[in-house]
Amino acid sequence: MERRTDGSGHSHAKIILIGEHSVVYGQPAIALPLTTIQAEARLSFRKDHQQLLRSSYFDGPLEDLPSQMAGLGHLIKTILQQEHQEQVGFTLTIESHLPAERGMGSSAAVAIAIIRCLYDAFHLNLTHSQTLRLADISETDTHKNPSGLDAATAASDNPIWLIRGHEPSPLPINMDAYLLICDSGIKGQTSKAIQLVKSHLAQSPVATQKHLSGLGQLTLQVREQLAQNDVVGLGQSLNQAQQHLKAIGVSTPGLDHLIQLAVQNGALGSKLTGGGCGGCFINLAPNRTVAEKLATILQEHGITNYWIQPLSPNAGGAACKIRQ
Numbered sequence: 001m002e003r004r005t006d007g008s009g010h011s012h013a014k015i016i017l018i019g020e021h022s023v024v025y026g027q028p029a030i031a032l033p034l035t036t037i038q039a040e041a042r043l044s045f046r047k048d049h050q051q052l053l054r055s056s057y058f059d060g061p062l063e064d065l066p067s068q069m070a071g072l073g074h075l076i077k078t079i080l081q082q083e084h085q086e087q088v089g090f091t092l093t094i095e096s097h098l099p100a101e102r103g104m105g106s107s108a109a110v111a112i113a114i115i116r117c118l119y120d121a122f123h124l125n126l127t128h129s130q131t132l133r134l135a136d137i138s139e140t141d142t143h144k145n146p147s148g149l150d151a152a153t154a155a156s157d158n159p160i161w162l163i164r165g166h167e168p169s170p171l172p173i174n175m176d177a178y179l180l181i182c183d184s185g186i187k188g189q190t191s192k193a194i195q196l197v198k199s200h201l202a203q204s205p206v207a208t209q210k211h212l213s214g215l216g217q218l219t220l221q222v223r224e225q226l227a228q229n230d231v232v233g234l235g236q237s238l239n240q241a242q243q244h245l246k247a248i249g250v251s252t253p254g255l256d257h258l259i260q261l262a263v264q265n266g267a268l269g270s271k272l273t274g275g276g277c278g279g280c281f282i283n284l285a286p287n288r289t290v291a292e293k294l295a296t297i298l299q300e301h302g303i304t305n306y307w308i309q310p311l312s313p314n315a316g317g318a319a320c321k322i323r324q
Helices: 067-082 106-121 128-143 148-153 190-203 205-228 231-247 253-264 288-299
Strands: 005-017 029-045 051-054 060-061 090-096 159-163 178-183 269-273 280-285 306-312 320-323
Touching: 005 106, 005 148, 005 178, 005 205, 005 231, 005 269, 005 280, 005 288, 029 106, 029 148, 029 306, 051 067, 051 148, 067 106, 067 128, 090 106, 106 128, 106 148, 128 148, 128 190, 148 159, 148 178, 178 253, 178 288, 190 205, 205 231, 231 269, 231 280, 253 280, 253 288, 280 288, 288 306
Parallel strands: 051 090
Antiparallel strands: 005 029, 029 090, 029 159, 051 060, 178 280, 178 306, 269 280, 306 320
């Protein structure tokens, strides 16, 4: 007999169009929600006092969560404590279709799904600012110094503009183009990438700050290009951003090879997305046909998954998961 669900919550993937790493240091960033790539949390109350979590990574008592899920445990306990529900028994089931460690905001999406699920189960009102504040609990445990960009985008159905320390704002997009999002097949290493940028700042502060500021200036340009349907200009900006990211040490030879291959085969611009040191990269295509042809070529050179996403809602078609 299927267990009754007493609460549920959803969230979704995200990609950073431009501004990864530089956003940590006060520069703006632009991120896009991928609303068809979902994370879901469902809660069923129990008659006993056991608190169980079921997921593809762990199945057992909340108190036995592995260290890599400690942030989620901290988040759940915080909500239970603030609502005086520490002794309530439940089974919390997490189902996520986001690939982990690929720069798509997997940890933030799961956190937000859990927050929405618990608030739904306890019949509580939840504001957007509360959602982001609570998500920051687990994101800080997981990433140590999160910019807030992942959580803000996973909690939004619209593209966002973010400067750290400021309220994220929706960003209108008017662009007739598509993004091909590719999984390089190599796990991203966000923590390693963050440390690499810190090391570059310590060893070469002037040069590294110049690259971070350059990413900030490009992000300002991209905001205008998105509004003006400047597809060619956007492609050039993405290519320049990749050079800055490469210079601060967060790209890899494998990513560089795939990105160069994409530009040689129809991408107007190509760059890594997210933390880097592996993970996903994005490619700007003038239409879906070019995106699909490019995906076929990149499959032959090792990508393990891809999605096609229209940049403008008016372009037609939601994010489309093509292969897994």
